Amino acid sequence: MAESLENRERACYDALGKEKGNPRMMSQGFLTSKLEKAIGWARKYSLFQYPFVTACCGMEYMATAASHYDIDRFGAGFPRFSPRQADVLFVVGTISHKMAPVLKMVYEQMCDPKWVVAFGVCTCTGGFYDNYATVQGIDTIIPVDIYIPGCPPRPETVLDGLMKLQDKIQHSRQEF
Amino acid sequence: MPEPSVTLRKIREQFGESIIETHSRLGEDTVIIQPQVLVPVSTFLKGDPDLDYNFLMDLTAVDYLDLKKKPRFEVVYHFFSLAKKHRVRIKVPAEAKNPEVDSIVSLWAGADWYEREVWDMFGIKFRGHPNLKRILMYEEFQGHPLRKDYPIQKRQPLIGPGAGS
Ligand code: SF4
Numbered sequence: 310m311a312e313s314l315e316n317r318e319r320a321c322y323d324a325l326g327k328e329k330g331n332p333r334m335m336s337q338g339f340l341t342s343k344l345e346k347a348i349g350w351a352r353k354y355s356l357f358q359y360p361f362v363t364a365c366c367g368m369e370y371m372a373t374a375a376s377h378y379d380i381d382r383f384g385a386g387f388p389r390f391s392p393r394q395a396d397v398l399f400v401v402g403t404i405s406h407k408m409a410p411v412l413k414m415v416y417e418q419m420c421d422p423k424w425v426v427a428f429g430v431c432t433c434t435g436g437f438y439d440n441y442a443t444v445q446g447i448d449t450i451i452p453v454d455i456y457i458p459g460c461p462p463r464p465e466t467v468l469d470g471l472m473k474l475q476d477k478i479q480h481s482r483q484e485f
Numbered sequence: 486m487p488e489p490s491v492t493l494r495k496i497r498e499q500f501g502e503s504i505i506e507t508h509s510r511l512g513e514d515t516v517i518i519q520p521q522v523l524v525p526v527s528t529f530l531k532g533d534p535d536l537d538y539n540f541l542m543d544l545t546a547v548d549y550l551d552l553k554k555k556p557r558f559e560v561v562y563h564f565f566s567l568a569k570k571h572r573v574r575i576k577v578p579a580e581a582k583n584p585e586v587d588s589i590v591s592l593w594a595g596a597d598w599y600e601r602e603v604w605d606m607f608g609i610k611f612r613g614h615p616n617l618k619r620i621l622m623y624e625e626f627q628g629h630p631l632r633k634d635y636p637i638q639k640r641q642p643l644i645g646p647g648a649g650s
Contacts, residue, residue: 406643406644407623408623409643414645426490441628441641444643450643
């Protein structure tokens with residue numbers, strides 16, 4: 310019985326290996342990949358985020374982070390409250406001109422590699438706050454990797470944005 | 486016509502010539518006064534035992550640019566008496582060019598931030614204010630955003646480290 314289980318396991322691995330053009334590789338206990346690809350894979354599933362939460366979008370951020378939608382399933386469940394320990398800056402909510410220098414400073418305090426997510430239309434374009442106090446899109450201050458539209462975006466949209474960010478991380482050149 | 490309230494009656498008696506207009510609607514009294522009597526009127530409202538206006542509820546301004554009213558601005562004060570439970574609204578006109586009225590911070594300390602807000606949003610100065618600087622916007626802000634001629638799409642220059650680059 311035990312032996313047949315082992316055989317079945319090996320057959321599974323071989324099938325997987327065949328798919329990857331390398332039969333028998335996994336059953337022998339190793340797997341080949343490119344270093345860059347492996348680093349990208351590690352990075353995209355261990356995102357420490359810094360939530361820069363200023364307004365109503367924060368509610369939706371909390372919903373996404375809490376157990377029902379559970380952002381931890383995507384490897385991004387660990388908010389850090391020091392920018393120096395964070396990989397991705399979630400800018401969540403309206404950014405006023407008075408707040409802009411603070412946001413820029415937080416971004417500059419983060420270590421490379423780092424990414425920025427604009428969460429909600431306020432951060433993408435200023436949203437409906439087309440007025441004297443609001444920054445018309447945070448990309449006028451810091452570079453943005455992913456824009457998540459919506460006022461506020463539903464948690465599904467946020468998760469979709471997060472997966473797009475992971476995709477971007479996986480497929481970009483890895484500096485290390 | 487109902488009897489005028491004690492506030493309107495007493496203000497009229499005391500400051501007859503300096504009152505531009507008074508009206509009363511649904512129990513709300515409004516007095517429009519000449520700018521030069523603002524401090525005496527305020528002192529009277531606060532000190533008279535029958536009036537006893539000890540609470541400055543609100544201080545704001547209106548820009549009548551689009552309504553073509555002369556003079557352009559009006560500074561509006563809302564007073565309340567906690568003991569007598571009555572209210573009055575005082576309005577003071579201010580010119581379009583260099584609008585300025587007297588500060589009442591010496592009478593109601595709470596006027597401090599209100600007057601700073603009116604300066605910030607409307608650019609109306611308060612003579613004798615101890616610290617008249619912007620309260621909501623930042624020092625580098627250009628213009629006064631609640632003025633009717635502030636361009637709605639005007640973009641402010643970015644501030645802070647590296648803003649110029
Ligand atoms: S995008 Fe909408 S929900 Fe989000 S911060 Fe702006 S106004 Fe609030």
